[in-house]
Amino acid sequence: MKRLITPSAQTSLHTITFLVAFCSFTYELAYSELLTVMYGGTVTQYGLTIGIFFSSLGIGSYIAKQFDETRPENVFRTELYLAFIAPVGLLFIIWINTAALPQLLPEILLGLLARLPVVGIGVLSGFELPLLLALVNNLDSPSLSPGVRRITNMTDRVINTIIGILFHTSHSRSEYDTYSTVLAMDYLGGLISALIYVFLLYPSVGLIISIFALALINVVAALFFICRFSSRPWGILAEGDRDIITNERTVLVVITIVLTATLGGAVISHQTVDNTLTEYYLEGNIEQEYPPGTVDAEITTQFTTQYQHVVQYNRTWKGSSSNPLFAGQTERCLRLDTAIQVCDSTARPYHNGLVDVPLSMYPNTTDTDVLLVGGGDWIALDHLRQGNVSVDHVDIDAEFMQYAKTNSFLTEYHNNAYTYEHAKTYQADIYDYLQRTDAQYDVILLDLPGAKTDDLLPVYSTQFYRLLKDSLTENGVVATWGYSQYTYSSHQKAYFNTVTQAGFTQYQSYYAYDDYTGNGEIRRGELFYLFAPDSSRPVITPTNGTQYVRKYQGQYQSKKWRSVPTYRGVRPNTLFNPNYEILIDTQRKQESASNRLSRLQNMTLSDLL
Template identity: 50%
Template sequence: MSDTRTATAALLVLTFVVSFCSFVYEFVYSELLTVMYGGTVTQYVITVGLYFFSLGVGAALSDDLNPEDYGGNFFRTEVLLAAVAPAGFLLIVGLNSVRVPRAVPPELLWTVARLPVVVVGFLSGFELPLLTHMVDDRDDDGTTTPAWIHRLGDRLHDWTVTCLGVFWNVERKEGRRSGLSVVLAMDYVGGLCGAVVYARLLYPRLGLIPTIFVLALLNAVAALAFVGYFSGWSWPSSDNDDRRLFGDSTPTPLVGRVPKTLLVVCLLLTASYAGVVANHETADERLSELYLEQQIENEYPPGAMSVEITDQETTRYQHVIRYERTWTGAGPNPHFTGRSEQCLRLGSAVQLCDSWADSYHNGLVDVPMSLVDHGPETKVLVVGGGDWIAIDHLRQYNVTVDHVDLDAQFMNMTKHDPFFRHWHDDAYEYDRLQTTATDGYRYLQQTNETYDLVLLDVPGATDDDLLTLYSKEFYRSVRQHLTDDGMMVTWAYSADRYPEHHKAFVNTVGAAGFTRQLPYWAWEDIDSDGETERVERFYAFAPGGRQPLSVADGTAYVQQYRDRYHDRQWHRVPRYRGVRVNSIFHPNYDVLVDT
């Protein structure tokens, strides 16, 4: 193969690598912004739009780069990308870790958080034009691409033209392809590979933090490989003769003398990123812990709470975080008894803490069990509840339970973990329990069972992926699987704190055919100060009239707090005007909350 073909092949390999990185940067930023701000569709759409806009601006301005130094500008671009992309990632994390003064407008934070997308897109816009010019400039013998690429391209071209001939009038064009066409083709191939590798390997196996450093390492290595292969640099020998940096076989230089400082920076970045990637598990864990600890502490007044992450694991569906929170504020602790306690979060939403794990499940299970019969003939469906605690409460009533949860990995983890076993007492071994690892909506579409009680122990509506569980179609499926006297019970966000969510939620439940509601709170003295506090809000929904809650016939928990439950009555489900129902086919994003 001639030197020209070898050099062209090297440039096309670089095209593949940089396009791979460029596409995956877009995915990483989209997912990071989703984690930080919620709303998968919103974040991905805005990120993709900003990225391609910036890509276009960069490509348009690439003509203003010095045509005598395409190679040097390409090297500078890769070094800048290697430095800027991780820095932008850390900037977004930092914005969501520090306490931002209330005087700072949210719109300003929104804009700053998306600047890394714009900068990376702008720099990536330089890459293809520069590579195209270099490929065209090296076409000294009239052959733009290596022979093997020609053969592969000819076969694909013949096949494609044959397919086009089914619908269009075609005429196969012979002759060489321009540098633009082959560079674009390699760019698209790199983008496809980036998407597949990110979705199947990088994100599920490594996570976001190691992935951003893997990409930056690839950019830095690409920059070094390019300057090493195409550089005109030479080292003085002992006999004062110049020697090429990479030997006498180096092709005609594309890169002049790049600043030594920039080369040193590139080498330092490469070494640093290689160290992070080699120890990616430690780096991921430590950086995640620092961010999560600060984020949780920021939910309390300054200096009031200290947080330490004790364990975290990412399943296929969620990030499971265990932490210990310690009261460090002045005065009595208003949040829990004692100085420290353990808590659990799934993603950004807190799921349970030692101080209220029981009272939450008292509200979810023990209050509605005062409205239905107890015994094996009573059939209960639990959607969610992979920690098995709700099952433990139901076991006390000897009812028959069907349990549906999507995350089998999480359920297996909580079976034997001491933290969870303390609360569920091996409830997964209950002899009247049938557990299915699947999506709740899909389960209801496939089963013919009917239930006296359906308990929704599902995550909060913080992410687009959960829109289905808050949709008219899902609630309608629940209603269709209720017995004549059956009801659905779910926890709910406070209407005072999340009014837009509440209105969309209630309208959606009403549109699904539920006409009556019984709202109530779970109660407990969680800080042992002698005062009973409200813990969690719940709703029982029914498609028709139901008997009121009877304290005299209620469970032990209801009788313990009889003064809180003696006046609980069913009411008509309200209808809010101008508030759209959330549907799978026409989502209302007001149902999502920003926690």
């Protein structure tokens, strides 16, 4: 039988070092993103996760001195445990943010529990480098293959020449072959992991499967280790004269093989696994927004574009009381990331408030120029078409806009508005668009998600609103929906100070109205704001408005421009000095069920969105 060609012991250890470093650094990125998805605040979550991970690495490195260096199977066990803990930690974090039982715990305790997997992975990763360094150092004849040796010798000479300009160097390279090479492979693994995760792994398969794929690499590293160094039958790559001999237990090898098959199956069936776990998380979080047992959510469609996660679902009222949300038992909704974009009950009244009310201030002719920011579902454009105005429509997500054109749910409300002859749609970042255009608008409509993550901080900044102000005609206004001061007072204070610093000194506020539950009772819906640089701008004129505005003219005819309130001690939100108070708390996990029901019955729809 032809003998298998096997790499040298040192080359094998260098390869394993690269693989485990690749996984460890990428776990740090993946878990940071996972916790950002769960809790928001990219800077906060990445900062905490990196800090916890590196401190756990230090703890693991310190604990590793207790290990018996004559038992190389510790490396095997470390990789096996990592391959198990990483996906289990993912499932654990999803569970504590979705299941009902953990919500009985204090929020701070839930936050600590959610970071236990990061600690576990950090401690285990801290074992790896000391163990591998010890193995390399204990080799009787640490040598590289001739090809690798030529490369390292040439690299040594180049590096020695360069750094010799600034430092005292040595021409002895024995230490480089043992410690420095292992360290270099460890750091190189970190660099390659970041590049592959950011540009390939995460965009291709998403967050959940990335963690499963990394766990698979860990367990493959464990298998490679025992195949190369084991004295047992599975040591198929072992050499006759070995410096490293492992004697792992059979049951652990069987577990490793089973775990490899399980993780491999998850990666192969990545779409099914990703959809199942995502639906479990999303449905649980939607249901948690309401009193326990009152709303059942069922995901019908979900996908991720380059810019956002699109989720269409049905929500069904299961409560014993009358439904305070919508007419009937079930309605369709669509979310972009965590924010509700549109539901059957709110689609028309929301756009009546966003579009119809501001248009009543201007002639409904093509001489009125409107900038629609966002609105990729095309519904706002349909209302603008009914006003017969000229529209520039800017949205960054071309994939979602294409999806919305033919989606059976959305077509009921946009009526193919993308064919409107007096509208031009631009797939662009609104910042870039505003900086490039010289166009001036009578009305700028902001159909944007609420400030629920720091990814949206730029469109709630003074710089953004200053660009909007500069794009208004001398009679122009900005219209947007907003949150109630009674529910999100910190947000509104930061928001008003931000808008004021951008040059908007006047505002009007109003609500949308409708019979949302079909019981004949008219309720307030979303809250809207009109902003202007001065009080000389037009006011809402119901007689000039649509049938909706005329129907509720009593709510709009007395609106006047007022000074935007400002608040001492509250920083405005800027691009380079963000005020995170402008973000809103979407979790509300510690709120009692009775309080939630009362809030549902009394709050405005904008607070729910």
